Amino acid sequence: xxxxxxxxxxxxxxxxxxxxxxxxxxxxxxxxxxxxxxxxxxxxxxxxxxxxxxxxxxxxxxxxxxxxxxxxxxxxxxxxxxxxxxxxxxxxxxxxxxxxxxxxxxxxxxxxxxxxxxxxxxxxxxxxxxxxxxxxxxxxxxxxxxxxxxxxxxxx
Amino acid sequence: xxxxxxxxxxxxxxxxxxxxxxxxxxxxxxxxxxxxxxxxxxxxxxxxxxxxxxxxxxxxxxxxxxxxxxxxxxxxxxxxxxxxxxxxxxxxxxxxxxxxxxxxxxxxxxxxxxx
Numbered sequence: 001x002x003x004x005x006x007x008x009x010x011x012x013x014x015x016x017x018x019x020x021x022x023x024x025x026x027x028x029x030x031x032x033x034x035x036x037x038x039x040x041x042x043x044x045x046x047x048x049x050x051x052x053x054x055x056x057x058x059x060x061x062x063x064x065x066x067x068x069x070x071x072x073x074x075x076x077x078x079x080x081x082x083x084x085x086x087x088x089x090x091x092x093x094x095x096x097x098x099x100x101x102x103x104x105x106x107x108x109x110x111x112x113x114x115x116x117x118x119x120x121x122x123x124x125x126x127x128x129x130x131x132x133x134x135x136x137x138x139x140x141x142x143x144x145x146x147x148x149x150x151x152x153x154x155x156x
Numbered sequence: 157x158x159x160x161x162x163x164x165x166x167x168x169x170x171x172x173x174x175x176x177x178x179x180x181x182x183x184x185x186x187x188x189x190x191x192x193x194x195x196x197x198x199x200x201x202x203x204x205x206x207x208x209x210x211x212x213x214x215x216x217x218x219x220x221x222x223x224x225x226x227x228x229x230x231x232x233x234x235x236x237x238x239x240x241x242x243x244x245x246x247x248x249x250x251x252x253x254x255x256x257x258x259x260x261x262x263x264x265x266x267x268x269x270x271x
Contacts, residue, residue: 032216037237133248
């Protein structure tokens, strides 16, 4: 879709706004409707829109598949790390009050970090799903030249 | 009057039956997944409708509000939406493999090509 100039221009204008709105939803989730799941999907859809307009290869230069896989795990690590850190400070798993000297400040810190972990994981899982579906045809072309039919491994 | 006032349940019925119809009647596997998603959405709306308390606000403590909507169905549905995305991705991945093996996503053709 690289030759559609209207799509290119509109996407270039929209993508920063989409990413900014995702950050708003992410950090507004502490006080109002919002949170990591929604923000992650919006943030991921920004990258997916970029990939749809400018092509998968360009997007993989911006966001390599390796980085996507590492970040997927990093989000889960942040989530679990906050929980285990609360245990190390003498509370229960995911007890935010003990994260800081002041319980209220600890609760603020805890929910922001947890939502950050959720947001990162959801963003990169969405991008990862898109990569694996969008990149399928390109991977498949090589084995189907030699092997007949059942491409994609584990043939008996 | 009550029947019209509870219009969101009518929307739930309509979407649920539309989704079920698409799942049963369509022979195209992609369309089946779309029908399944419509069905899923109707269940989301059903749960969110149950969680709404008349006159209630978002369940966030603030001055001047004492009635809040029930947040539990919302949280359940938040999880269900995420699970729905995962199941849709799994279904589409299976369809991609079926297409690689049979050369079609149409059930009739798949049955015909079955060895």
